[in-house]
Amino acid sequence: MNEILKTTTFMTHPFKHVLLAFTVFCCCLCSLSTLHAQRGRPSSQTPLKPVSKTYALTNVTVVQAPGKVITGATVLIKDGLIAAVGTGIDIPGEAIRLPADSMYVYAGFIDGLSHTGVPRPKEEEERPRVEDPGNPPNELAGIQPERKLFDLLDPQDKAIADMRAAGFTAAHAVPRGRMLPGQGAIILLSGESPEEMVLREGTSLFSQLEGARGLYPTTVIGVMAKWRQLYRQAKLAQKHERAFAAQPTGTKRPVQDPVLQAFYPVINQQMPVFFRAENLLDAHRVLTLQNDLGFPLVIAGLKQGWDLTDKLKGSNIPVFLSLDLPDNKDKDQKGEKADEKGPARGEKPTDAEMKALKERRMKAYHQYHSQAAAFEKAGIDFGFATYNAKAKDLRTNLRSMIEHGLSEEVALAALTTRPAHMLGLSAVMGTVEPGKMANLVVTDNPYFAEEANIRFVFVDGNKYEFEVKKKKKGDPSAQVNAAGKWSYVTQTPQGSSEGTIVIEGEPGNLSGTITNSMMEEARQLDEVELEGNELRFTFSVDGGGQTMLIEVSGIIEGDTFEGTMSVGDFGTFELTAERSPTPNE
Known part of the structure; x- marks a missing residue:
């Protein structure tokens, strides 16, 4: 498959109304441009032009490839390439010596499938009327395989900085859309223009089993039928x-x-x-299509593949597993609300039913998080895809996979050497070796360690430095009072937004509201939890029949609160608050 890759040199935004509603809520968040999903924060988005393009990282531990380590080494970077790696290396006078003593150097991570660099398209106010919904124009049916990523790439897309801050230096990026959005490309996560970013165009035909809304093909079966029709027409x-x-x-x-x-x-x-198939049924459908038509296939974004290992083993079909994992919160999951009712509609579930529900959830949670370990155990090579995953969650999810049985060596391989091989990039990236592109990640501790921070990222020799912002840790044994009226401020690159949070009740039975001057009425808080001095809650913003869940968490110290507000795909923002004195104080 890598040899195949070496030889290759109309969607509407369903969350428009939600984003509008959230914009009204947070005033200044109408243009989400540059946020950094990492405890460290980039000191600048575009690196200042240095006096020299030669850098030296000295006395570092170099993980050249999974299982291949050099200690007390020097890495010399010159003109965008790795010039030398090892001990006893002469450092030229023009080299900039970086403060990386005792740090760890890895090859830059490679993303197997994502929309990085491709912003969400703006929704048209009115969809054009289609005379024959059973035979719509291709662009309205989501059939646009001729589209090139180069024409859609935006170097200012905030996801580029977010993913770079998470250690990714290259990505197989694909257009947004439905059934056939277009062709993928290998991009570097650095550059001021598509010309600087695109390493290789036309690396894949991207497809997914997503039908058009209200037009043929609408259903999955319709998409598969249309796929067969197009493929056979193309052969003719x-x-x-x-x-x-x-x-x-x-x-x-x-x-x-x-x-x-x-x-x-x-x-x-x-x-x-590259067929995106997240669940088991879609994966089987994609494999059926491939078996019928015989096209070269890569399964990407797989989330439920633990029952596919026997079928995939020996098939030579490359697989990119999803890094988007469910969390372990014991709360309602999408699509499970109906399960929480008893046999009779509206009847409160029994303790036995609730216990069975929680057991099902925990089983599913462990299956998702142990999928990569199951593939390793089966001897199936795989890479990782960040499609739909939040950059700030990636290392946490990787650590969880390791806790569920994945070895660190295979986890690192799935971020570096394996995607390089599967994408036909092994000659230029994936390992820390002389002659390869200077795509590197530098951490202050071993990458998978809990206390690790990314300090430098190099993309094509361009340096990005990250400050370590110490995150306050919660104290589970602390006893604090969350009740009261809190005046909050959220910080974004565009400014700040102010409002009020009201918390009522006692730990174990907390409730509250959130509002600001732009809102007509307060919004109810959900899942208000206080664990030690860590306060967490969620609330929803509705618009156009769509709902976005916003998550807030942080630490209470006296009458101050410091934390973050996470807004789905649109980013994570700092939030601070102060409690107002009560009338008796």
Whole structure:
């Protein structure tokens, strides 16, 4: 598959109304441009042009590749490349010596599938009317395989900085859309233009089992039928083009069809189809399609593959497992609310039913988090995909996978050497070796250690430095009172937003509201929990029939609160609050 990759040199935003509602709520958050999902914070988004492009990292532990370590080493970077690695290396006079003593150097991480660099498209005010919903125009049906990522790439997309802060230096990025959004490309997470960022265009045909809304194909079965139709039409169209090229006299001129022509490299086994298949059923459907049509396949974003190991083992089908994992909170999960009712509608569930529900949830939680370990045990190579995952959660999720049986060596391989091999990039990245691109991650402790912080990231030799911001830790034994009226401020790159949080009740039975001057009424807080001095709660913003869950957590010290407000895909913001004195004080 890597040899295949080496040879290749109309969507609407469903959360528009939610984002509008949240914009009203937080005033200043209408333009979410640059946030950093890491305890360390980049000192600048675009690195200042240094006096020299030569850097030296001295007395560092270099993890050249999983299981291959050099201690007390020097890494010399020059003109965007790794110039030397090892001990006893002469450092040229023009080199900038970085304060990295006793730190750890890894190859930059490689993302197997993401939308990094591709912002969400703006929703049109009115969708065009379609005369025949059963045969809509391709762009409205989500069939745009001819689209190139280069034309959609935005170097200012905030996800680039977020992923870079998490240690990722390159990504297989794909367009947004539905059934056939377009073609993927390998991009570097640095650069001021698409020309600087794109390393290799046309590396994949991206597809997913997502139908169009209100238009054919709407259902998964419809998408699969349309896929077969397009693939077979493309084979016939290519055959016709070849016949015309060989003997134009007496042969009808072929019609140029960019949609069908986008399938030609796939038909010729020169470009793989990266199929996003998160659950077991979709994975089986994708494998059925591939078996019927014979195209080169990569399964990406897999979340429920623990029952697929026997089928995938020996298939030579590359797999990128999802880094988007469920958390371990004992709370309602999407789609499970109906399960919490007893046999009769509206009846309160019994203790036995609640126990069974919690057991099912915990079993599912462990299955998701131990999926990578199951693949390792089965001897199946895999990489990781960050598709739909939050950058701030990636290392936490990786550590959880390790706690559930994945070895650190294989985890590192899935971030570096394996995606490099699967994407045909081994000659230029994936290991810390002379001659390869200077894509590096430098940490102050071993990367998978809880206390580790990323201090430097190099992308194509461009240096990004990160300050370590010490995060306050909660004290489970502390006894604090959360009740009261709190005046809060949220901080964003665009400014600040102020409001009021009211907490009532006692620990174990807390409730509250949140409001600001832009809101017509207060919003109810949900899941208000106080564990020691750590306060957590959620609230929802509704708009256009859609709901966005906003999560707040932080530490109470006396009458002050310091924490964060997490707003789904739109970022995480600092939030501080002070409690107002009671009338008797």
